[in-house]
Amino acid sequence: ARAFAMRLVQTGLTAFVIGESVTPIVHRGDVVVIFSNRGESQSSVQTANIVRREGAELVVITARGNSKLAHAASLLVHLPLPEEPQRPRLAPLGTLFESASLRLSDGLVAALMARRGETEESLRRRHAIIV
Template identity: 40%
Template sequence: MQLVKEAMEKISRHVIDVSSSLDSKSIEKLIEELLNAQKIFVFGTGRSGLVAKAFAMRLMQLGLNVYVIGETISPPTEKNDLIILVSGSGETHSVVFAAQVCRKIGTKIVGVTSDSNSTLAKYSDLIITLKGGNKYRKNAEWKIAPLGTLFEITAMVFFDAIVAELMSRKGMEEETLRKRHAIIE
């Protein structure tokens, strides 16, 4: 039981530490891109993909036109669309491939990764770096947060914080989002 509390405290501290190291200009640029995009796409695999899908759900509830890459109802990405690619390592093959394809067609690419020197970062127009371990790089807290846990949790909190900022800028209350929440679950 003690390890559970210790893990929660260390993970929470990690998120706070990362929040203080975020680049304000990059965050502002991301928010502007989200507010101005005709279509927004998100993509990641594994747990990073789940985080991306959770973000897409909130963006939809904000009234934004958002799709998850790989879903059968997603339209093709086009020039000037926005894609947010999530990969802790920045080396996940399918995510890097998506970045390569989007680069060729002119889609604006936001890479969310723990490694600002990764392949994903090199293809990105905007890089959001959220420090944390990944499946290739052991972090100092690997016993309580193995593999990409710190990145994934930090990304989830980061995206929810972006949603809070978007709600504020759009003058939305929780009730507005609730009206767009699924009624059949």
């Protein structure tokens, strides 16, 4: 989620990461994107409830289409992942979901770049310089 927010800022949009001290309160008209593998964690469900109560749009990206978080979504992006016996040995915990989420968010940023007429060079000019 943090990498996605960074890329959105680099395309010229305003984006914040939930939980950071500089993140403002959500308002009607805002769009909040929550990435959650299982879609059941207390913190993500509570965040979703606040987002909906305040009238903002909620985009949920999850591997579980029937989760509490999925049901709260204004827009659901379901990333179904296999529950294979070998998965824990090859990709522990949420690695498959994290990889799929990164690929999805990269694709969204690429589409946004095309729509906004952005290039890698224009994104580079907005890249943070951390000293």
